[in-house]
Amino acid sequence: MWLTMASVFRLISRQGTRLFPITPMQIVGIVLCLVSMVEGGVPAAPRNLTLVLPLLSREVKIRWLPGNPRDNLTDYVIVNRAEGSDTKTVSRIDPEYNSFTLKDLKEETAYLVYVKAAIGNVRSLSSATLEFTTPRTDDDPLEIENKLNASKHVYSLIIVFFLWVFLVVLCVKYWGVVNKLRSQVTRMEVTADGALIEKEQFER
Structure with missing residues (x-):
């Protein structure tokens, strides 16, 4: 592995000096980042993201399955936003849980949500995006x-x-x-x- 990293180091150094100025410290930082990714690995994306019924007007529960149960995850990252909005709500939870309740939602609003697995700062690809629309308060089962x-x-x-x-x-x-x-x-x-x-x- 270290031979591979040394090759990468030489390649970056050779190509980098041709394209743009780069310091040795920057090259070391890039190599260390690559080493951490190779050693820790990129986790598999969560799968089977689904809603847990009943669907409420103010909160919705979701659940999923781990992409690879052998991944040594540090947390899950849940991202949701209202359709048509650029504002995202990001939540992080312990990897021992595979469900989460989205709260403070608005009634009769379409939402998009997806989940990522994380090992430190290395995140997986996104799960399949789940789309749902909250019901009216009058139609809320509660x-x-x-x-x-x-x-x-x-x-x-x-x-x-x-x-x-x-x-x-x-x-x-x-x-x-x-x-x-x-x-x-x-x-x-x-x-x-x-x-x-x-x-x-x-x-x-």
């Missing part, structure tokens, strides 16, 4: 679920209210029936000679 839960809560309160009203009406009716029955009961008294008479008659 929003729909929250609305359903709110509707269920309202229905539960309505049912409890009607049950409470029914119990109150039932109690009022029951109390009225009891009072009516009490008013119809004839109170009896036993006289000293053993006769059974109505209490009101006895009092008269």
